[in-house]
Amino acid sequence: MMPLPTGVELDPLLTVLRTLSWQSADILLAYARSEQPPYGHCRALTVADGGEGPVTAADLAVNKQLLEGLANAFPAAPWNLISEETAKDQALDPQYQWRWILDPLDGTKDFLQGTGEYAVHLALVQQQRPVLGVVLIPERQELWLGLLLDGIGSAWCENRAGVKKPVEFSNRQELAELVLVASRNHRDQRLEQLLQQLEIGSCLTVGSVGCKVAAILRGDADVYVSLSGETAPKDWDMAAPEAVLRAAGGGFSHADGKALAYNSSSFLQAGCLIASHGHSHQLLCERAAKAMASIDPGFQI
Structure with missing residues (x-):
């Protein structure tokens, strides 16, 4: 497995991902509670192709926050970005070996139903395989991070304060x-x-x-x-x-x-x-x- 793209170092990348993830949590939690979302996003957005108002607004707000945040933090990085919200209008560009794949709100029905079981997914993929994954669960204040670099895997969970806890698989086997x-x-x-x-x-x-x-x-x-x-x-x-x-x-x-x-x-x-x-x-x-x-x-x- 190759390391990260040319010009991108792991620690600065993780710092940016942490910041953007918790910003996304703030946005989704505000929409989930019918509050004014932060970072300049509108409380209600008009979406031509339909949707359930606040849910569609939340999708688009997180989509914008993450895609623009990554583009601004790494303007010269040799990757492109594709999202559930943009994929239908965006053709895959074969010149890129690296691509971010984003779902700004996975679990839309649960978001609507108020179960709290919704998440933000962001993955860095090299050609056809993921090398970095971010799964943010706002309602539990959990940020799961996974790295598959140079053939070595590591994964952990962080809270908003940056306190880490390890993965704890069960011992059940049968x-x-x-x-x-x-x-x-x-x-x-x-x-x-x-x-x-x-x-x-x-x-x-x-x-x-x-x-x-x-x-x-x-x-x-x-x-x-x-x-x-x-x-x-x-x-x-x-x-x-x-x-x-x-x-x-x-x-x-x-x-x-x-x-x-x-x-x-x-x-x-x-x-x-x-x-x-x-x-x-x-x-x-x-x-x-x-x-x-x-x-x-x-x-x-």
């Missing part, structure tokens, strides 16, 4: 004792069948993908399964959570063991994707692949 973390909003019959066949011990319901992976990193859960339904997740759903989880030593792959690949023209992350604390990852993948062969024989895992 499938019957694992805790699955699952969505309350995105489930279909095939997923229910797959989960039954995996025979995992218990289930924890959580919103955003970032929040799900954080539950694994804290040891509250052990495995997350994404099975494409009517729509598949996108790069910005998976890149940052994957980077942090894998940097911590966990597993995140397709059920056939293949790595996720980013920066395709569709941005789709389709198939049967499994994220885990790593202890039982290979067994989970084997069981899932076998189960999907009977549940949906033509499904590309």
Whole structure:
């Protein structure tokens, strides 16, 4: 794995990411509480393509804060930036080996419902693989950071004061004792069948993908399964959570063991994707692949 892009040093980059992340937390917390957002953002924005007012305003405000903040801090860096909010109007430029992938608000329904289970995802990807991930969970005051540089992984959590705590995977290994973390909003019959066949011990319901992976990193859960339904997740759903989880030593792959690949023209992350604390990852993948062969024989895992 290559180091960071030419002219970019790790410590200054992390300093900027911390500042921008907590600014993003301030913005989202203000919108979530119907308060005036800071940093010059409007309380209500008119969005031509619809949306739920404050949610769309929050998306766009965080999007602007992060993209402009990175561009201003590193004006000469050899990377470009793509976001869920801009991807439909932005073609991938093949001249860039490095790209930031942003989801300014992952877990929109949970944001609306007031569960607190929403997150900001930001990942630095080299060609098709993530090397740095940021998962911010504003309501818990958690900033998860993961680095995969020069073949070495490290991950940790910080609070707003900069106090760090390590990843604490559970020691559960047998499938019957694992805790699955699952969505309350995105489930279909095939997923229910797959989960039954995996025979995992218990289930924890959580919103955003970032929040799900954080539950694994804290040891509250052990495995997350994404099975494409009517729509598949996108790069910005998976890149940052994957980077942090894998940097911590966990597993995140397709059920056939293949790595996720980013920066395709569709941005789709389709198939049967499994994220885990790593202890039982290979067994989970084997069981899932076998189960999907009977549940949906033509499904590309």
